[in-house]
Amino acid sequence: MLIGFTRSFPPLEMLSPEEMESIHRGALYVLEKTGMEIGHPAARQQLADAGCSVDVETERVRFPAWLVEDCLRKVPTHFRLRARNPEQDLMVGGDTLYFMQGMGMQYLDLETWETRPATGAEHRDAMIVADALPNVHLAEAWEIYTDRRGIPPVMVMLENLANGIRYSSKVQVAGNIQDTEIFAIMMAQAAGIDLFPEIEHASPLTIHAGGVNAAYRYMDAAMPICPALGVAMGAAGPATIAGSLVLQVAETMGWAVLTQTYRPGAPIAIHHGAGALDMRTGIDIWGGPAVSVSTAMMNQILRRYGIPIWSNAGFASDSKKIDFQAGFEKSTGALMAALSGGHLQLFQGGSSTELLFSPELMVMDDDVAGWIGRVLQGAQITEETLAVDVINEVGPIPGHYLGHAHTREFWNKEDYFMAVADHEPYSAWLTTGKKDMLSRATEKVAEILASHKPMPLSDAEQEGVNGALNEARDHYRSKGAISDADWSNYMNELKLEENDRLATA
């Protein structure tokens, strides 16, 4: 039985068919007239061979509409992702939504509300909590704590991913920085899993060589890829939602052609969601309504193309604290993405744009994910659930339903029971320490860490993952990407992590 939340009603559609057609035509015209800059000679040649017009000097590739439409049709509507635990395998696409635990560079200190680089133990613990939470379907190990104490920046993706593979048996997301995907693929193959890699893209209308190389390497390893479009309205994209949709659709089409002419049928998803730029500070606003509207509309368009969707709305709030703003911005955004047919939702634990990640927030957000998942499932309308006979049988007061067999059968199927949201009676709340959701979540994190044991890697798998890591460490050191001083800090930090692991075990 596949995990995930399956929507039982038609998705929210904010665009009329005519409006969708205007956006589609606009994007085709942009790709044919202006095209994209693609900084990868072999990719340009491949696109020229497929029928694009290529200007060698400006690295500009212009795409004919027939080729775009042909390639859009070739993109698979679904793809499978293998997890370490087969019960956690995913089938992305259709009407099913999966939640991924969120991203955030630094650890949030709940005493001061300030952030700082995370230790290896904190990263490991975050992965264990993510592994235990019922509504985290993909573990996004690499994008939490990208600021790890003592870890050289070039090694962060790989060290984080290795922790993800060790301490979670769920599907892993990966990235690409300075060719690190080569080692990420080695690790995944050693553990017998697929990665779901997010590929770097530069809006507007630009793909750099690093992104193409990573896309090719992951596709060669038969893994799906997910280009991340980075349109900020008014900066890297038009200030209007409609214009940002045209741009994002054009970029989607560009990626469809690039991938489908490289490997027809290669599975891709598109990570999108245009936020408005705050014109006073120059910072993206992720919690505003614009990103929700843009996400819902783009989801509708991607569904028309049958391209699986990673939607952005709700992935983070702009609040620096775990507070009302964080709660409403994340929840409303994620709900809009879910209702409009998003397939993958970056969600639990990240906030303050991309700055912080908190295991406590992850536990709280997991309640929201369960809530949204329950909403997507709607209500079953059958003869039995309609309960006409039961209503007739119980009749008016003093009749009631508490003792009825129908209630015993259905009461715990119709609502979602949250783990840490406060639903205590007031009188009980007064006597149990007046706990709010955050204090309950803090207790829950401690409880999970004391009791949850992730599925262990076999010795061979462990060896394969460690071998790939060691190879990467040597490679980047010999390339000069890690200085001698950094190397010594790095080795010390790994020793501390190992000591902590042994002490905890």
Added chain:
Amino acid sequence: MSERTLTDLAKAVQEYDGDQAALLAQQALDEGTEPVAILDALTACIREVGDAFGAGDLFLPELVGAADAMESAMPIVVAALKAEGTTRTSAGKVVAGTVAGDIHNIGKSIFCTLLTADGFEVIDLGIDVGVDKFIATVKEEEPDVVAMSALLTITAQEQQNVIAALESAGMRDDLKVIVGGGAISQRFAESIGADGYSPTAPGGVTLVREMLG
């Protein structure tokens, strides 16, 4: 010399009309206005726009529009200054770029625009700028400040590589190095030997102003 032309030039900049600004700069020169006077007029005008942005009366689209219009007129004025053997005076010269491996443009562009609006001469090297490019530009332009941006933690290390290269080339002591971007902190800036750090573009301008005093 026509005061009227300079007034019209300022108006063109404030109406974001680069073509008109370039025409009026040329017209002012043709009328015999000193290049320095034209430069002063442009600087005063953009500073006014910058102040209005600082006060919250104008927003980034207006600020960037006005700075772009000013930039359209600048080559004409700079060429005239050069022809008469005068060098451009400014509050200071800044070389800025997003480091290698990082393709984020917006924060750095805003920083450059704000600096221009504050009267600085800015050389924007763009994105994904390698160590060699930074070094070559510093050699050629002799700036007062090198400003590097990195949005990704993973590329922040490149800032350190540039500082190390400036040191090896013997150029580190002659200039200030500042770093910025979402991925880094004061702590990181200190650890790589930068002279200053700002997480935001407006903060970066304040930093440059304070440094060059």
